[in-house]
Structures are given as C-alpha cells and as structure tokens.
Amino acid sequence: MGAVKSKRVPRAVREQQMLDAAVLTFARRGYRAASMDEIAELAGVSKPLVYLYLNSKEDLFNTVIRRESAALVAAVRSAVEPGVAADRQLCSGLKGFFAHTAEHPYGWAVLHQQARTHGEPFAREVAALRAEIVAFITELLGAAAKEAGCVGELAEREVAGLAHALVGAAESLAEWANVRTDEGASGDPEHPSAKDTTATMMNFAWMGLNQLMGGERWVPGGLVDHESGSCARR
Template sequence: MGLVGTQSKQRVPRAVRERQMLDAAVATFAKRGYRAASMDEIAVAAGVSKPLVYLYLHSKDELYSACVRREAEALQAAVRAAVEPGAPADRQLWSGLLAFFEHTAAHPDGWAILYSQARTVGEPFAEEVAAMRAEIAEFVRALIGAAAADAHCDPVLADREVAGLAHALVGAAESLAGWGAAHSGRENAATLMNFAWSGLANLMRGGRWEPSAR
C-alpha cells in the first residue's frame, strides 16, 4: 500500500510535462490559430491545470514562441540528419528535400504553425520563422555552391546567383509542402528535383535562358 501510494505521488518530470504542454499547444494553435486559442483549452488538452501552464511557460506569447522554436529546430534537424556527407551535391539535395517533405507530412500541425500562422501573426514569431528559413536557405546555398564549383561553373554564378537560387528553391519547397500534402514525400521531392535540378544542371553547363525573339 505504501509503495503504491509513493508511486502515485511521484511527480512527472518537468521535461515530460513541458513536452505534453507543447504537444497540446501545437495541436491547439494549428487548429484554432494563435488569437482564438485559449490557455484554458491548451491546459485541458495537456491534462494539466492552467496555473501549471503559466508556471512552466509564463504567457501565451512565450508558449507560442516555444512551439515555434521546437517545430523549427525539429525540421532543421531532420533535414540535416538526412543529408549524406561527402555524397554528390544532387544526392545531398535530394536527401534534404525528401526529409523536408516527409517531416512536414508527418507533423502537419507543426508545419501549419511555421508556414501558415507564425508568419502572419507578426513579430516576434515571424522573425523566428525567418531565422529558420534563412538557415535552411544557407544550407541549400552551400550545396548549390559546391555543385557549381565541381562543375567549374562561371564564378559569377557562385557569387551572385547561388543565394537567389537557394531562396527560390526553399520557397518552392514550402509552397509544394502545402499544395502537395496529399502526395508522398518522395513524389514531392522528385517533382522539385525535376523542376530545379534539371535547370541547375543546364545552367552549370553554361546554358542560360534568354527571352524568345518576337
């Protein structure tokens, strides 16, 4: 009896409680939006009292920021972990894109917060998402730059255009993740590789688009 009583009174570790609260908050914010979601319903979904949510995460703003940071870090980690060091640049990009689409499909609530909501709610949440996006774009820029160097491409491309190409590719991936949510991650990654890498390969061989003559 004493052992049972002791076990029932054991406190849930803080890290576990915070994870439960963040899980509940991500699901609630994704469904209801930042402004409509209430701390009461988040507490109920997490199975804790509202005062405990405030004790751990202080305010609705801080709770939302914590959700944004967690989902952004998880997405970045998934992409980086999937890329094979030393592999050809196209293989690295393919692995990163596949991980991106598989992660966003597996975590639709987290992706809704990052893509659909945080950027429209305003600062400071939009700034945190922008920082995540910039880090991923820099990662892609490095891959494209390495491919350009391997292809002995015109150095003007590496200096002036690679960053723009990286941001365009990241934007296309973000858009496709929302539009192509019903398709598999492999289908979406292949679509983007066919769209982007084929054009990049042609560009690195010196082939540049020019407007057609009238």
C-alpha cells in the same frame, strides 16, 4: 488506508506534453483563437501549471515556434547524405524536409501558416528558420557549381538567389502536399509521399540547374549557350 499517490511526471516530460498540446491547438485554432484552457485540458494539466512552466500565451507560442523550427532544421541536416554527388545531397535534404513536414503537419502549419502572419516577434523567429535553411541550401548549390566546374559562371549572389527560390518553392510544395483535398479513386484524400514530392521538386529545380551549370542561360526567345555563344531554341 491511505490514498495511493500518483507517480510524479518529470518537468521536462510535462513541458513537452504541454508543447505538443499547444502545437495542435495553435495549428487548429490559430494563435488568437487558441486558449490556454484548451491547451491545458488537452495536455491533461491545470491552466496555472501551463503558466508556471511556460509563462504567457505569447511566450508559449514563441517556444513552440523555436522547438518546431529546430526540429525541422535538424531533420533536413541529418537527412543529407555526406560525401555523395551534389544532386544526391540536395535530393536527400529535400526528402528530409518533405518527410518531416508530412510527419509533423501541425508543426508545419504553425510555422508556415500561423507564425508568419501575426507580426513580430513571431515572424522574426520564422524568418530566422528560413534564413538558416537558405544558407544551408546555398552551401549545397555552391558545392554543386564547384563540382560542375562553373564557379565563375554562377556568382555568389546568383547562387544565393537560386537558394531562396528553391526554398520558397519547397515551402509552397510542402503546403500543397499536406493540405490538398483532392479526392482519390477510393474517395479518400490523397497525399503524395515524401519521395514523390522530392521527385517533383528535383524535376522542377535540378533539371534547370543542370542547364544553368552547363553554361546555358535563358533569354527572351530561347537559351544562350555561353560556351558556344549560340542560342538554342527550345
């Protein structure tokens, strides 16, 4: 009686299994310490098959970065509620960002911790991801300024600067939310929900943006109300 042949796994499915294994390995080990042997074992395939499908370790790492970057951008864009007020659009986009990074902590670790620390070409790939998200947030902030009727007050360069600051703060907050080791009352590490992290980010960013779009500017010693010309000390 002949041996029963195992069902052949389609190449596209097998590649995703290898990439999933690579994400986990790179996040845990780092790029330099990660081995193709470990990735192959975790994916349940032979090492030659990993090389056949995904080439070298450097090519594999680049493919992982591109896949995780595309997934993150898609999550942010798809989360934004169309046709609502600017603050709700920003809030929903941030929630999409924090939810995705919480649901895919290893992918986020590869992007935020590993890829950006190993130089070209990896850092360039992450920079491209960041630029795309910054451009998207710039659009949202520009729409918010227009909605508030203060396009002249918030110059294009300033809106871009605010977008960079907001994205940087969100990245830092996601890092804190995903790796924190505070001990909760039960003794288990507590990780804030995406909803809570979004609220923290909106309280930090939007409240200040509201004042800015209302004509108030910070100066040493207080706030200047550009509409009245007075300085409101807080």
